[in-house]
Amino acid sequence: MRETDKQIATHQLKCISKIKMFLLALICAYISKTLSGSFLNSILTQLERQFNLSTTLVGFINGSFEIECTNEVKSSMWLYVLVGNIIRGIGETPIKPLGISYIEDFAQTENSPLYIGCLETGSIIGPLLGFLLASFCVEMYVDIESANTDDLTITPSDTRWVGAWWLGLLVCAGANVLSGVPFLFLPKSLPKVILKTNKNIIEEEERSESKTEKRDISIDFLPLMKSLFCNRIYVLFLVTSILQFNAFVIIFSFLAKYMEQQYGISASEAIFLMGIYNLPPICFGYLAGGFIMKKFKINMKQAAYIAFGLSLLDYFLNMLCFLIVCDNSPVAGLTASYEGTQQNEYMERNVLADCNIDCNCQDKIWDPVCGDNNFSYMSACLAGCETYFGTGMNMVFQNCSCIKSSKNASAFLGLCSSRPACSLMLQYFLILSALSSFIYSLAAIPGYMVFLRSLKPKEKALGVGLHMLCTRILAGIPAPIYFGVLIDYTCLHWGTLQCGKSGACRIYDSTNFRTIYLGLSTILRGVSYVPALLIVFILRKHYQPSESNTTMMEVVVKRKENEDKDINKQLVYLKDDEILTKF
Secondary structure, three states: OOHHHHHHHHHHHHHHHHHHHHHHHHHHHHHHHHHHHHHHHHOHHHHHHHOOOOHHHHHHHHHHHHOOOOOOOHHHOHHHHHHHHHHHHHHHOOHHHHHHHHHHHHOOOOOHHHHHHHHHHHHHHHHHHHHHHHHHHHHOEOOOOOOOHHHOOOOOOOOOOOEOHHHHHHHHHHHHHHHOOHHHHOOOOOOOOOOOOOHHHHHHHHHHHHHHHHOOHHHHHHHHHHHHHOOHHHHHHHHHHHHHHHHHHHHHHHHHHHHHHHHOOOHHHHHHHHHHHHHHHHHHHHHHHHHHHHHOOOOHHHHHHHHHHHHHHHHHHHHHHHHOOOOOOOEEOOOEOOOOOEOOOOOOOOOOOOOOOOOOOOOOOOOOEEEOOOOEEOOOOOOOOOEEEOOHHHOEEEOOOOOOOOOOOOEEEOOOOOOHHHHHHHHHHHHHHHHHHHHHHHHHHHHHHHHHHOOOHHHHHHHHHHHHHHHHHHHHOHHHHHHHHHHHOOEEEEEEOOOOOEEEEEEEOHHHHHHHHHHHHHHHHHHHHHHHHHHHHHHHHHOOOOOOOOOHHHHHHHHHHHHHHHHHHHHHHHHHHHHHHHO
16 A cells, blocks of 8 residues: 555544544533423423413423513512523524534535434433433422422322422533533544545645635625525425424424323323333434435435435324324313313303302312312312311312212312323324334434535535524424413413412313314424425436435545546547557
8 A cells, every 4th residue: 555545544544533523522412402402391381380371481481492470589580491591592503503514524425314313313312311300300399398298289290280390400501511521622623534535636625625714704605695595405495494393393392281281191201201202213213314324325316205205104194193182081160060061162161050159169279179970170169068187188078069979979189080091092192102203203314414415515504504593583482482372272270379360271171272282283294395395396307316425525536536537548549649640
């Protein structure tokens, strides 16, 4: 082996080592940032109950990552969470666009899908840890030091329960600080991985790149922006992403609340099941998508077909969720009458009845009890109960005039358990959700590679950053807010503050909640397939079969090699002509 070849081989070995170290550090950053994001999404209902906020305001807090009784001390404390979320969003902004464009520029072309798949896997490990952490924290009462749990009259399944949400934020803060340490030991830049070539080509490319880097960014900005918005595939992918991300934010941010209200489980259980059933399939999907792209050397056109087909399959699969239904457990005066008949949406709701009209009950108090007739009441007073015995969660109410049963007409603290059919429906929902998550993530890497390879090398950092900015401004910020407003309209009973103002919602109309939650996300995703289909048609019409997934460096090298071959051929022809002339 010649000395030049040895230098190139050593150069490639060092570069591979550095790119993998950078990849490892970036994965750690992805884990820490998604750990914080998933944890905050998981405790939204706890913030809602802690500070007695509407879902609209909680959605605003959640959307703040992307950018009230007034005389109570606690009411303004949520602002600290809001400000902290804004700061977290600012700090995490450069990680994805710069990290991915860095990987795409400096890694070998066939390796970049797998590397990006590893990054996306790291972004799933973080939420998995975040959900587990949130499930653990929410199970503990918010005032873990000052409150005596033996005296509590509510359980984690009660809509008034507030878990120790603040404890996990301390863990997330520590993880974010530690994830930044590895970057202090990495070099400022990485050498490019280059194919076997001669030293003159390498030096020529390095000189041209150094000249480009010296140009003022203000001079290049407007031409690059014009180039991006003249790129039809980029613009269509941007529109697709905005629509899809709106649907994703809605599903992800409010999934725990949906499971709580729909299937009657506690917040802790909902968060735990989200993590176990959804995130591992997504992790395997990302890895499988990256491996398939690397193994079979999928080109841009094939990747677009794969991404569109799998995403469409997932879309139709998700529609089955409309069939996995579970109605509200009967609550007298809200979801059912005191006689036990189901109340329709248009029927007037009245929590007062003949059996409790003389009890002087407050109709806005939410302190639910479950009668021995498996019927829930907003309070023991509204159930017509006259006596009680026991303390804490062991308290039992007796002689309840509104409870018509063959037993003792007694009641216990808390809402009645959901029907057995709801547990079965929950299992169907979780299995369908796991399958859907795998298919969706399997399509994500091919789709993202279409996006990246539609950009020129000098456009990638700006293109990825602009894509991230647009999805945040047009999806990440507004989606939790407008969806929170819609969810508030499905509330059946609002909690009240000491000054009489409305607080957090205690129970929702499960039918309307389900219609809005599933229906809105389905509409948004359905519309997103229009620009996605146009991308497929453009690539089908204009993409040449001879095109391959090569980087600009490889194209230059091949062009140089072809030019050298042509020159050699011309020299041979000239020599032959000279020989013929002599003869």
